[in-house]
Amino acid sequence: MRIHFLTPFVKMVETVITESILGRAASKGHVVYNIHDLFTFADAPHYKIDDYQFGGGSGMVMKPEPVFRAFDAVMKDIPDGVHSRVIFPTPDGKPLKHALAMELSLEENLIFINGHYKGIDQRIRDELVTDEISIGDYVLTGGELPALVILDSVVRLIPGVLNSYESAQTDSFTSGLLDYPHYTRPEKFRGYEVPKVLMSGHHKMIADWRLEKQKEKTRERRSDLWEKYLASQEIGVKNG
Numbered sequence: 001m002r003i004h005f006l007t008p009f010v011k012m013v014e015t016v017i018t019e020s021i022l023g024r025a026a027s028k029g030h031v032v033y034n035i036h037d038l039f040t041f042a043d044a045p046h047y048k049i050d051d052y053q054f055g056g057g058s059g060m061v062m063k064p065e066p067v068f069r070a071f072d073a074v075m076k077d078i079p080d081g082v083h084s085r086v087i088f089p090t091p092d093g094k095p096l097k098h099a100l101a102m103e104l105s106l107e108e109n110l111i112f113i114n115g116h117y118k119g120i121d122q123r124i125r126d127e128l129v130t131d132e133i134s135i136g137d138y139v140l141t142g143g144e145l146p147a148l149v150i151l152d153s154v155v156r157l158i159p160g161v162l163n164s165y166e167s168a169q170t171d172s173f174t175s176g177l178l179d180y181p182h183y184t185r186p187e188k189f190r191g192y193e194v195p196k197v198l199m200s201g202h203h204k205m206i207a208d209w210r211l212e213k214q215k216e217k218t219r220e221r222r223s224d225l226w227e228k229y230l231a232s233q234e235i236g237v238k239n240g
């Protein structure tokens, strides 16, 4: 997969990528990153990438020209027929869910356009963007962190990126339930003990205990997921 960032904060993106599993994914040859500095696509002599908004109102808006030019430069290198998704992280986008991360992990090209200031010129969203994605109901100062969150959720699902012990197979959400509790050595720590069943060596009992904990946690914390899980179980029973 080839991943492009169009951003005014190149260092920030580079640092997170090189210091994380995202960087390891590139070393292993699963992904290639191209980080494009939006300032280099702005007009001399001031290289401005933002401006006041028409109609008044506080906050600057990202100008269309640098983004369209950077986008054209990226598209020139993508051969005809190779599919791309153009992602704009924004609080008013579609919520990021495991299923969307799965879908994006199958793409050949992801292009992230990172907004800043009050927002970006609507023509960028109308003409270039295929996916507007929100990482939650809160507002961050810019698009880089949400873009990196989206990217991390996608790249870890590419087969081979995670080692088997980090496997995404048993993640929360893969099964529709939240994850079960995990323990490691020591068996006793400050008076707290590891549940006996995990030391039993009895695979069926351990699997049952874990499933029970998953259900308990999901029922208590996420009634939305719990309802969906119950409905899926009923369908499973009906279909035999």
Ligand code: ADE
Pocket (backbone or CB within 6 Å): 089, 090, 091, 133, 134, 135, 136, 137, 138, 139, 140, 141, 142, 143, 146
């Ligand atoms: N940009 C600022 N806040 C955001 C959010 N919650 N999700 C995605 N992009 C954002």
